[in-house]
Amino acid sequence: MPSFVNLKFITCSLLLPLAAAGQYNVSVAVTQLPPYHPQQADLFLAGSFNGWNPADTAYRFQHEGNTYRLNISLPPGEYACKITRGSWEKTECKTDGSDIPNRVFRIGRDTAINWQVDCWSDRFPRPARLSTASPQVQVLDTAFLIPQLNRTRRVWIYLPKDYASDQRRYPVIYMQDGQNVFDDATSFSGEWGVDEYLDSTGTPCIVVAIDHGAQQRLKEYNPYNLDSLTGEGEKYAAFLAKTLVPYIDKKFRTRPHAKDRMLAGSSMGGLISFYTALMYPEIFGGAAVLSPAFWTARPLAETVKEKAKSFKGKMFAYAGEKESAKMVSDMQSIFGLMQQKSKGKYQIDISPEGRHTESEWRKVFPKALEWLLGK
The missing domain is CATH 2.60.40.10 (Immunoglobulins)
Structure with a gap:
């Protein structure tokens, strides 16, 4: 969120x-x-x-x-x-x-x-905010079908400045909570500025951002049941891996290898990004897992024990000590299991002053992306 x-x-x-x-x-x-x-x-x-x-x-x-x-x-x-x-x-x-x-x-x-x-x-009526999205950002579809859940979502895409003039293939990062990725006008409390960062650095990368559903977010991003909510994360992960990735690979010049496909998200978006990479290591070879809401996913440790062996990619994990009582310990516990059970590469970043905010994730994302894209 x-x-x-x-x-x-x-x-x-x-x-x-x-x-x-x-x-x-x-x-x-x-x-x-x-x-x-x-x-x-x-x-x-x-x-x-x-x-x-x-x-x-x-x-x-x-x-x-x-x-x-x-x-x-x-x-x-x-x-x-x-x-x-x-x-x-x-x-x-x-x-x-x-x-x-x-x-x-x-x-x-x-x-x-x-x-x-x-x-x-x-x-109080809220005044309309001006769009801050880069010219490299476009809405791919205002109602992209998620067949696994029988509902639709707006999907955004960022293409590098040289995309139209060269024939290169590009790595792709799939980001959750798309409203907050590129545009302050659609964000709740500030965007991540991913487009501004990529424009200013010239980082060769395609970004696909999927909006969350206002009322469905907690269900879609959680693979497990939570209290009265029935988790839909397993189906949402299948949508990313089996529907969206093939579509993007067909329509755009992507690098068709797992090591060049990554996921990213924060809070519940961090949870579902982690889970999707864990479940589909043949599709996704990396993930930026920022302030993951692991406390909402009680059976996750058992899933890690069962599935981690197959993951050989890279994960960047971040948490702030001022987010919640168990944010850091929960994240360290899950990634400790990943390090024990898999041969993946992990970068763990803990901030003593970090809080659960979009501005914090905006600061951390460049570091995460640079590490994931690094050889």
Whole structure:
């Protein structure tokens, strides 16, 4: 998922003893809402602990009179989140409609938090943003069919400046969350600037970016069931490997070898990029796995034990220590298994100050791509 504009932290107080081994009880209360707030509207908490799902029923507040309450359990650590009314178009904001920083809280014991919401963003029409996409970027299809899931997606493609004037073949990188790859006008909170980077460096590479589905993202990018969500990641991975790659290879001058096909994504997009490379090593020979949401994929370690032996490509992995309590440890655990079980090459990058943001991934992506493309 895209990273999110930060929201404000209000107050925190201590509560009760530890509820379960390694986890603490967190009680969140929203005690003040805008006067025009819809009385029967549901509120949700979306953050680094649930893949930034704006309508996660497991994080839906209970309405108690004039107060909304939510009780959850979390491991110790720092978390970022925000309150929504079920979508990213309905998030809290300042009274003038401008964005406010992330709610950030740290858990070290059972905790009670009281918050207030000043205003909702859907009360203010958002001005249209100008496109920042390079001339080398085009929309390949506004409704490319994903037959495995019987739905469509917008697909973008970046072609190098010399593509039309030479006959070279190019490596291809397939990127998730396509809205955030090239264009600030379509991104939620900033683009990765992949086109600007490639234009400025002349890196010979084709990039194919697939939009996520607003309501389907958590299912499409997860190969496993998560609480009430049925994972569709196995089918989405098959779409990338069996439908999109053959189409791109047929229509464009690509290098038709696994070592020249890569995947990239962050958060849930990092998870599905990793999983697809793992499942289809004969198709994809590399992946940039940034801030992967491995905590949403509990059976992943068993899949790695079963499949890693076949992977002989390259993976670049990144995580920031300020993303969530288990981001770094989860990633290190999975890539530790990969190093034990496979003969692939791995570059692990840990940032002590790294957070779960698009701006962070924009900084890291060039390093990841250069390493993947390097010989």
